[in-house]
Amino acid sequence: DTGVSQDPRHKITKRGQNVTFRCDPISEHNRLYWYRQTLGQGPEFLTYFQNEAQLEKSRLLSDRFSAERPKGSFSTLEIQRTEQGDSAMYLCASSLGRQGRAYEQYFGPGTRLTVT
Amino acid sequence: EDKVVQSPLSLVVHEGDTVTLNCSYEVTNFRSLLWYKQEKKAPTFLFMLTSSGIEKKSGRLSSILDKKELFSILNITATQTGDSAIYLCAVELSPYINTGTASKLTFGTGTRLQVTL
Numbered sequence: 001d002t003g004v005s006q007d008p009r010h011k012i013t014k015r016g017q018n019v020t021f022r023c024d025p026i027s028e029h030n031r032l033y034w035y036r037q038t039l040g041q042g043p044e045f046l047t048y049f050q051n052e053a054q055l056e057k058s059r060l061l062s063d064r065f066s067a068e069r070p071k072g073s074f075s076t077l078e079i080q081r082t083e084q085g086d087s088a089m090y091l092c093a094s095s096l097g098r099q100g101r102a103y104e105q106y107f108g109p110g111t112r113l114t115v116t
Numbered sequence: 117e118d119k120v121v122q123s124p125l126s127l128v129v130h131e132g133d134t135v136t137l138n139c140s141y142e143v144t145n146f147r148s149l150l151w152y153k154q155e156k157k158a159p160t161f162l163f164m165l166t167s168s169g170i171e172k173k174s175g176r177l178s179s180i181l182d183k184k185e186l187f188s189i190l191n192i193t194a195t196q197t198g199d200s201a202i203y204l205c206a207v208e209l210s211p212y213i214n215t216g217t218a219s220k221l222t223f224g225t226g227t228r229l230q231v232t233l
Contacts, residue, residue: 042224044223056220105161107160
């Protein structure tokens with residue numbers, strides 16, 4: 001399977017615990033995005049990497065959230081001191097990215113987080 | 117604030133019907149509009165539209181963009197039960213005019229389509 005992969009697919013954690021999710025993009029894609037989706041809503045942008053550089057972070061991303069893409073390949077999203085409001089589907093997407101044209105983003109299967 | 121609005125919010129049709137889903141947007145620095153299909157998992161890419169008036173077609177699905185009136189439609193002909201899903205519209209902003217916005221997608225809330233026998 002050469003699509004975007006995410007791990008784990010489901011995570012249940014207690015409030016206050018830290019969680020980390022992983023995303024492996026399509027291999028030739030240099031852009032990687034994290035989105036969050038809650039029930040009945042479309043995905044909301046969280047952050048974006050071009051290669052290893054984190055170029056934009058949404059105001060939705062509080063200081064409890066951190067994302068990395070250390071070698072420009074896979075990425076991790078960590079949530080510290082989880083709260084019940086963090087319960088959502090966390091989606092990763094990747095795309096090519098070259099100046100002058102638009103590229104479609106391809107999504108992974110998501111990690112569903114439940115904070116109890 | 118950038119905004120993407122989809123209508124209707126939900127729709128129930130009979131197998132074989134034709135449906136039209138709407139997406140309107142108010143954004144600065146438009147670059148492209150994308151349609152995704154979402155079942156009980158991640159969104160699956162359908163179309164990307166960058167130019168007005170050029171229809172994109174894939175089987176029974178087609179889509180067109182009107183950049184003057186700021187909307188797009190997604191048509192599904194001869195619907196099947198397998199078309200039941202949430203259809204998401206998203207707009208990509210251009211990084212050139214405002215480099216701070218990168219190429220993130222701004223999504224609408226989706227149209228939930230149910231196709232019954």
